[in-house]
Structure formats: C-alpha cells, structure tokens
Amino acid sequence: MADVLWTDRKRPIFGLPLSFTKYTLTEEKLLVSTGLLSVHEEEVRLYRIMDVTLHRSLLDRIFGVGTIHCCSADQSTPEFDIRLVKDSARVKDLLSDAVEKQRTLKRVSSREFMTADDDFDAMDRME
Secondary structure (H helix, E strand, O other), rough: OOOOOEEEEOOOOOOEOOEEOOOOOEOOOOOOOOOOOOEEEEEEEEHHHEEEEEOHHHHHHHHHHEEEEEEEOOOOEEEEEEEEEEHHHHHHHHHHHHHHHHHHOOOOOOOOOOHHHHHHHHHHHHH
C-alpha cells in the first residue's frame, strides 16, 4: 500500500472521533470506510478530484473541525464530503497538494465545460 499521508475519523460529537467513518489519504487515493459490522469502503483516485472546498460553521470552528467538499470526475462518486475532521484547513491543503501531484504525474489536465448557452452569450458580447 502507498504511504499514508493522513488518517482520521469523522468527529460528530463535540469534535470527538466517536463514529464508524474513517478517512485515509494515501499518495494515490482517498479511502472512506464506513460501518462497524458491515463495512463499506469507497475509493477515489486523487487525479480524478477536480475541486476541493472547505466548510466550517461557527460551531465547527469552536470544536476545531470542518467539512471538506470534493467534486470529482469519478462516475460512482461525483461529489462527496470528508465530514467533520480535525485540523480541516491543513487537511484540505494536504489533499489539494496531493491531487495536483497526482494530476501532474498522470499528465491529467482539467477541462472547463461550457454549455451551448454560454457559447452563444459569449458570441453576443463579441459583436
């Protein structure tokens, strides 16, 4: 297995790791494991992550946690949250850096998508 860059549990109560959701970030993928008796593990390759956003409410900041929202090009998991993790700003930066590193290694570039309406609007402005 690749080197583990970060691991933590979801912290739903007063910032304490009292849940059965575990997050693990390696050099190549993010693993989200949920459950106690029946375990479900979701895997997202880092190069497929397109956008990373941090959300921290006042209560989250008081308890030192935050939620990282990710948008990916993965068909089975187009959007997901890394919920209520400790030191979330550092984790978001770590994740962003790891994503960029993997995208560079895999020579993957992101594409901006425009709808047909956007194309027509741009053409109208040019005239």
